[in-house]
Structures are given as structure tokens and as C-alpha cells.
Amino acid sequence: MAGKVKIYIYVDEELYQAFRDYVYSKYGTLHKYLGEEISRAMEHYLKDHRSAHTQEFEHMISKPNKKHIKLLVWLLKNYPAEVLYSIVKTYINDNYGIDKRTEKKYLHSFLINGGFVKILKPIKGNTDFILRVNANEILNYLSKFVPEKELREKYGIYREAYEPTEEIRGEEERESKGSIKAYAAERYEAGDSLEEIQDRISDFGLELGKKAIRSIIRKARRESYG
Structure with missing residues (x-):
């Protein structure tokens, strides 16, 4: 993975708290692992999104x-x-x-x-x-x-x-x-x-x-x- 970057964003409070609880229950600490799990979640989202986008594009091109x-x-x-x-x-x-x-x-x-x-x-x-x-x-x-x-x-x-x-x-x-x-x-x-x-x-x-x-x-x- 490339170098890391610090980001400042606003997210839904309940969703963020639920995600923190998940990470804590998995590792017993938030230090280091919270960022890793957020990065992993973003990576999975992009993978699924790009796959769906590719399929949509191929369908559109093959059946205009x-x-x-x-x-x-x-x-x-x-x-x-x-x-x-x-x-x-x-x-x-x-x-x-x-x-x-x-x-x-x-x-x-x-x-x-x-x-x-x-x-x-x-x-x-x-x-x-x-x-x-x-x-x-x-x-x-x-x-x-x-x-x-x-x-x-x-x-x-x-x-x-x-x-x-x-x-x-x-x-x-x-x-x-x-x-x-x-x-x-x-x-x-x-x-x-x-x-x-x-x-x-x-x-x-x-x-x-x-x-x-x-x-x-x-x-x-x-x-x-x-």
C-alpha cells in the first residue's frame, strides 16, 4: 500500500460508533487497527463498485x-x-x-x-x-x-x-x-x-x-x- 494520509471528514455518528465497536471487539484496541479497517472497507467498496461499473459499461456497449x-x-x-x-x-x-x-x-x-x-x-x-x-x-x-x-x-x-x-x-x-x-x-x-x-x-x-x-x-x- 502507498503512503498514508490523514483525513478529516464527517460521518453518521451511530454508524461510526458501530464501526469502532466492531474494530475494538476484533482487536481489543482501536490504535492502529481503526485506520486499517477503514482503509480495508474503502478498498472493498471500490472493488465492488468498479466491478459493477465495468459490467454496466460492457452491457451498455454491447447492447446500445x-x-x-x-x-x-x-x-x-x-x-x-x-x-x-x-x-x-x-x-x-x-x-x-x-x-x-x-x-x-x-x-x-x-x-x-x-x-x-x-x-x-x-x-x-x-x-x-x-x-x-x-x-x-x-x-x-x-x-x-x-x-x-x-x-x-x-x-x-x-x-x-x-x-x-x-x-x-x-x-x-x-x-x-x-x-x-x-x-x-x-x-x-x-x-x-x-x-x-x-x-x-x-x-x-x-x-x-x-x-x-x-x-x-x-x-x-x-x-x-x-
């Missing part, structure tokens, strides 16, 4: 509903290269509801985690993001669930119009990596803590540990100062 198809068709026809995070969010809010869980389900769990869009770089004072649209990934996915004829006749989507070259693919990958590094360094220099930067990045579907964030900040600052 009409809303998933509609979202991909809209994205591909209107923004085949790049799109603002806020534009996708607005489309989802207008068509599927403004509930946060709905937004997360379609934008984060489906589009970002599914690899249909990728975070490119922040804009507008770091309150919005440009997303790179993976047109080829969308086309391959749509082809599994929508007949080629229907894609052409109903949606006006022709594969040959969207396929990127190898040069473009390489450029997209370099831009994506560089933008996240620059963004993390910029937020750090603005006074954000590692936890705050981690939260900001995770809001856009990219999960990085504090150790990884610290590393990319150092690299970005070294490059910046030559």
Missing part, C-alpha cells in the same frame, strides 16, 4: 439503445473532427434530460470511456474542453448495430468520408497527451492542489492518480523552463 445510436449519429454528422464538451453536454441535456446521472451516463460512461471522443485541450479559462472525435471508432461501432444501407440512406453517413490518415492519427495522439500535461501544470501554477487537479481532470473522464499527475506536472515545467 436508440439514444446511444442517435447520439453517435448526431456527433458524427455535425462534429466529425472536434467538438466542445459543453456542446455535447447541452445536446444530452436537451434530448435526454438534465439529470447529472444522465449526463454522466451518456457523455462520460459512453462517449469518453467508450473511446468515441478524447479530451484534447482546455479553453475558455479552463471551464470547457475541446474533444477530439474518433470518427473511425464511431463508424466501426455503428456498423455493428446499423446496416450499411441504413447508414447511407437513412443517416447519410458514408464511411469513406470520415476515415483519417495515419499522419492525422499520430498528430491527434501527440496533441492529446501534450494538452493534458500542459493543463495540469497550468492549474498547479494557478494554486490548485493535486487533489483539485485530479478532480478537474476526472470530471472529463480521465482518471489519474496523484503520483501520475505530479509526474506530468514536473515534465511540463521542465519543458517550459527549458
Whole structure:
């Protein structure tokens, strides 16, 4: 296990007391073991949650509903290269509801985690993001669930119009990596803590540990100062 951190949180009094009683009855003391048991409980929770999340994601990807198809068709026809995070969010809010869980389900769990869009770089004072649209990934996915004829006749989507070259693919990958590094360094220099930067990045579907964030900040600052 990595280094330990002291936390200050508020929890339900009766629940906390019951947990303390459990630890005491198990070890005969709270010293050292209370923190260990809380860490173990958090670890078990994350394991179960991630497993359920993975199963939900795999089910969603393997059996998309009409809303998933509609979202991909809209994205591909209107923004085949790049799109603002806020534009996708607005489309989802207008068509599927403004509930946060709905937004997360379609934008984060489906589009970002599914690899249909990728975070490119922040804009507008770091309150919005440009997303790179993976047109080829969308086309391959749509082809599994929508007949080629229907894609052409109903949606006006022709594969040959969207396929990127190898040069473009390489450029997209370099831009994506560089933008996240620059963004993390910029937020750090603005006074954000590692936890705050981690939260900001995770809001856009990219999960990085504090150790990884610290590393990319150092690299970005070294490059910046030559």
C-alpha cells in the first residue's frame, strides 16, 4: 500500500460508533487497527463498485439503445473532427434530460470511456474542453448495430468520408497527451492542489492518480523552463 494520509471528514455518528465497536471487539484496541479497517472497507467498496461499473459499461456497449445510436449519429454528422464538451453536454441535456446521472451516463460512461471522443485541450479559462472525435471508432461501432444501407440512406453517413490518415492519427495522439500535461501544470501554477487537479481532470473522464499527475506536472515545467 502507498503512503498514508490523514483525513478529516464527517460521518453518521451511530454508524461510526458501530464501526469502532466492531474494530475494538476484533482487536481489543482501536490504535492502529481503526485506520486499517477503514482503509480495508474503502478498498472493498471500490472493488465492488468498479466491478459493477465495468459490467454496466460492457452491457451498455454491447447492447446500445436508440439514444446511444442517435447520439453517435448526431456527433458524427455535425462534429466529425472536434467538438466542445459543453456542446455535447447541452445536446444530452436537451434530448435526454438534465439529470447529472444522465449526463454522466451518456457523455462520460459512453462517449469518453467508450473511446468515441478524447479530451484534447482546455479553453475558455479552463471551464470547457475541446474533444477530439474518433470518427473511425464511431463508424466501426455503428456498423455493428446499423446496416450499411441504413447508414447511407437513412443517416447519410458514408464511411469513406470520415476515415483519417495515419499522419492525422499520430498528430491527434501527440496533441492529446501534450494538452493534458500542459493543463495540469497550468492549474498547479494557478494554486490548485493535486487533489483539485485530479478532480478537474476526472470530471472529463480521465482518471489519474496523484503520483501520475505530479509526474506530468514536473515534465511540463521542465519543458517550459527549458
